[in-house]
Amino acid sequence: MEPILTVRGMDKSFGATVALRQVDLDVYPGEIRGLIGENGSGKSTLTSIIAGIQKADAGEIRFHGQPWRPASMIDALAHGIGMIVQETGTIPGISVAENLFLGESSRFRTPLGLVSRRRMELEARKALDFIHADHIQPGMPAATLDLQERKLVEVAKVMVKQPEILIVDETTTALSQKGRELLYQLMNSLKAEGKAVIFISHDLDEIKQVCDTLTVLRDGRIITHFTRENYDDDAIKTSMIGREMQGDYYRSDNEPSWQEDVLLRAEHLTGSGLDDVSLQVKAGEILGVGGLSECGMHALGKALFGSAQLTGGTVETEGKAFSDPRQATKLGVGYVSKERDTESLCQQASIRDNIAIAGLKHIQKKHLILKRRETAYVQKQVDALSIKCRHMEQPVSAMSGGNKQKVVFGKWLGAGSRVLILDCPTRGVDIGVKQSMYQLIAQMKREGKAILLISEEMAELIGMCDRLLVMKDGAVQKEFLRGQMNEADIIRYMI
């Protein structure tokens, strides 16, 4: 069979960073091709070049045997390759219809040269119906949609063009089970029509379930391919990280355990989507919180750090109540946000600044901050967490997701936090780093810290927690203890 798409010898670098080197790839009609690799391995770069978002430095792409050089994403989409991007791809300030036909408004030009909104909205209605998103109105401003609905708009935007190749980049993290199933269905129908799908995900289980073939990238190179028949977790992981996984992935013990003192206690938290939530975390305990993305668990994380607008309830650590992040920090509570890039880090600032910021009072000596002490403080975290960098003055914006997350951890560990609220700490982090983070969390448990782990990844929760709270609609539905957790039960309480 002839491939629809061939990539030969593609190179791409950003400044000194090489993102892709000599990549060759063939995509055949009727296949769902998985792309997998650690963060920074080049998956997104490769697909974004194919989809016309950026240009390669060298190499050739052929689509249906013809040279493929799209001028832009729109151009690519118009000619048969569409991509649903990893980040939010809708623009909040304009309507759903305008998002669907972004950059193509001239299609609806009236004889006077104006854009006909009516016609645009009619077309948009059709596009939304096509993916069965009946509840979304084309005239609504995109800002009023929730995350999942916005993703669906993106899906509709691509699907309405009936692409020959659909690229899906980490889209499913934003979708509920229902949304995912819808997307899988669309992918399968494309497959049935003899078109192709390139599917990127971090979730190994998902990718194995969905994809027929799997291509592994590492450091900008294609490492190997797997077909459904020879899927093997260990082999895939090994090829992704380039070495065999050493030691445990999650915790090794299988019994719940904790110490006596309660380090974090919350009573009757209400507001910001929470409905009377009470909980406590003891020293040396990992308390997991799981649920669907909108179940209120992320708001709970913020509320426990004092940064959510609540209408009622109290939070205290070691008997001292607090109601804002400043007091929380002072009392030794740390918070790792789900939005790493926008909430946990100052992107233009250096590694040094980002790590030192929460621990200034530890660095201070007679109220002064001396550079030497600061350097030592930061160096300690850099070493302890083996943060990969050339020097600590490097801005964090240039680092990979996993390394960035380590910086965030370093910030709170250095500050001596005894309570850590971790909201999706391994989101967008590759397997190698993930493993080291799990080990780190386990070590923090051993050190007697209280850890609240909020996660959308079931395996991670089951693998790490002593206790697990399952949330739905802002309230805790069910508590599980370590050893009694199984996926099917948990999901039952989630939905």
Added chain:
Amino acid sequence: MKNLKRSLCLALCLILALACIPAMADGNVKIGVLVSDATSSEALAFRAYYTEYIAKAYGVEFIYSDELTDAAGEKSAIDNFIVNNCKAVISFSSFDRPAQIDQCDAAGIYNAVATGTLTDEQYDEYKDYEYYVGAIGPSMDIEFQAGYDMAAYYIDQGMTKFGMFGGGVPYYVDMHIYRAAGMLTAMVEKGGEGANYKGADNAGAIIGQIYADGGIDTGAIGNLELAAYVGGYDFNDAWFGKLSQMVGTEGIQAILTVGSGVDVLGGFISGSGVKLATVDSFTPAMQEAMDNGILDYMAGKFAASIGPIFAATLNAVNGQPIRDSEGNALALGQGYWVATSSEQFAQYCAVDSSMTDPAYTKEILDQYASSEVSYDDFVDFVSQYSFDEIVSLKK
């Protein structure tokens, strides 16, 4: 990195290239000019006279300051003149006259005051300073008189209802306050029995009242009426509205302005039948306004009126300062020309066109910019500033 270097080189080359153009004219005596107004027609006429006529005629280079807004600016500008090795400073800026004289004296460069005069106390303090050339220009009395004459001109024609534009009155600009006070005084004096302005019935009291209020109130003054008043230079919608409202005031006959009347009111006056009087300068734009009946009365300095102060400064720079018998610096008054018709205005302009044939030509100034000139001759020369006297001087 390469980019950076290239840009840096470019910047340097640019500056050097620029530096070479004016550098051609080097070797001349440099005189610094302090200005607090760079855009009024009077200031521009003065500037043209110096830079287009005098500079060429006498081979001097004038270095103008930026438009100054405060005493600190004056001080910085004089510093810049000193850096440029200017031999003298002619000042049209009056935020802090004594400080200017002190600074120039300390630096050993001459200082001359080209608008207004020093107060009596100030003059007593500085008259024997070696580097103080003196002052030639309208004194506050002359400013007062200019306002008085303007108002009297219309009252004597039998007009009774006036509007007034106060310019810098709200900012306590002395010159404008004295002109406005002159107008009010004329109204009080000619307004019949018991006429007064807010209870004040003499020049001193009226001046005091304006300083106290920072503005001027409308109302009847005897049998005359000041029906509208606008002050300031806000240049916003409300301010323009006030101006047009003033022109539209029921029954108003003439609007007296302390300055720049045509610029701020000209557009509203056209076709309204209201007479406009102002203090400004003899420029083509004003001539046109007068030709078209927009401007009815103008008191103004002729552009070359600043010729004598230049002559005095040049003498000082050349080592022969003009001093009176006791060695005191100049303190001479100089008044306005008044035009009330197009023809008169045209005559004035014919005598004083700053580029080619100014009122004070090089030939005339040469008689006074020389070592032989005596104090009395000079005083006599400056005092002949009226139009007729200048015409006869030119002959």
Added chain:
Amino acid sequence: MKKTRLLKNLMLSLLIPCAVLLVLEAMALGKGLRLFANADSWKLFFRAVANVTLTTFALSINLDSGRFDFSLGAVSMLSATVAGTLAQQWNVGPWPMLAIAVAVAALLGLLHGGVYVLTRIPPIIVSLGMALFYEGCAFAFTGGKGVSLVTRLDIIGFSTIGHYILLTAVAVALIVLLFDYTRFGANYRALLSGQKIAVETGIHEIGNALGCYAVSGALMGVVGFISLANTGSQQMALNFGSIGVMFTAFLPMFIGGWIGRYINKRVGIMLGATSMALISLAFARFNTASSVQSIVSALLLVLFLIYLNNEFAILSRFRKKQDAK
């Protein structure tokens, strides 16, 4: 249902201008005056509406996209200067002069945008540099004299209520069409809140930004023309003397933003400008001293901002009180 909502929106849109009108008229009556006493008052009002509306458009086009523009005043000054001088030299009437002003101003805007796009200096800094540059240009162009057209009755005579209404209406209509019903407008709005996504999708940001600067410039060309035709003279300004114009557009922009929740945003701006014009008219009618004017305007700006930024809290407190009753 739809009709009542439309009506409600319309009423809310007119709330601020009407309230301002009522308050000011009451104050005027208290002083024994009428706000609209004669033709002059109406003229002042409509001129202010035109000026403020156009200036606010010019400011908000770029400011909404995060591009501060200190050069608005300088563009209006320079374009009016060039247009006025040429009108004088070529002896052309107000309409050609308006066309020249708009064309020159659009070019100035384009140049400003070009410098920004080429150098990638943050827009606020570019605008500072361009403000200085244009002030210098205007000064050099006329030798500092500025322009005087007081004797040009044809141009001065342009300042009529009808023309002001016409200019405002045309400007509002064009801006609404351009930003809400064209491809340029669609792209503009996409770039506004989703710069990265829009650019990655293939929208040409540079072209759009240049267009915005040109449109913003053209609007300031009209403003410059209106003010020159009104007074007959254009004064020069140096050393940032021209930037004050920008500050006058903030309050109408915020008011317009609030009104824009209930009606088309650009129409909202026009209604905001109408409110400001009423206030200007009141200042003129009451002959308010300029220092009082600036303090009052500043207080209004701060008070409105306090309301806007604490709307949620204020409204919920208000509701609680209502509930308590």
Added chain:
Amino acid sequence: MGKQTIRERIPAFASILGLLALIAAYYIVGLIRDANVAYGLKAVVNQSVVVALVATGAVFIYTLGSFDISLGAATGVSALLGAMAYNATGSLPVMFLVCIGVAVAIGFINSSLASVFNLPIFVTTVAMMSVLSAFMLILIGWNGAGDTIKVKARDVRPLDNIPFKVAVLAAYIALCWFVFTLLPTGREAKFIGGNPVCAKLSGIDEKKLAIIASLISAIGIGLGAFLTIVYAPTLNKDTASSIGMDVIIAIVFGGMPVSGGPRSRILSAVVGAFSMGFLSQIMSMLNLGSGYGQMIKAAIFLLVVFIALGSQRGKLLTR
């Protein structure tokens, strides 16, 4: 762990290179124009010191990502009240304290208005600027001595010398540097400027910092006001009015991003203020006339900023 390479450090020094280029140009032009170059250096110090003081303090505000346009008017009001206080008491220390006190009061009003009511600082300061300018006029009216408020020149002359001014500037810079680098304040401020959400979630008290920043900058304004009186003891309604814009330009000239954040530096203000001083000397030596002079000045300003920025050609336009 490695160190930063020289290339990575260049952006931090670009503005100093710009200053050096201007100084070089100053000497070259001075040579060609036969100017009194040594006196010019003194003039630069005299003219730049007030802007340098106010701008150095303003760095704190700019670091937070705020933009204050009322600095000039605040300096003016402080100077006027300082002068009035001196005339009432005849005491220089009183004048000094009033200058600082008034500036601190204004800064406090500004920052608390902004932080209590969550107002955008820029617009608040636009309003503040017009209130303060109007207030200056009112003060002059109250003072009732014509269009100026005067302090006797000979009373302040002993202080009007370069060593004193440089000492004041140095002391203030030292204070700012101390607060900026040796106390947590500076780091926290940079963090707020860089990412306010993250700063809040790192336990930084934004409102407290906004107030500290405006108080520190108020000290600079007060010192600037004091030195304004010392430099030119006759004050009027426009005294210090140009400082507001000069400060913005100085900070930009000094290579600090106007958006603040982690790349903010205290020294930017001084470097920028002196760059402006030299540029204005060069312009005055070239004697180009107001219009052309200002055009060239604008062009050089943009050029220097362009150089200092280096080449940051992203895919998106900067905002």
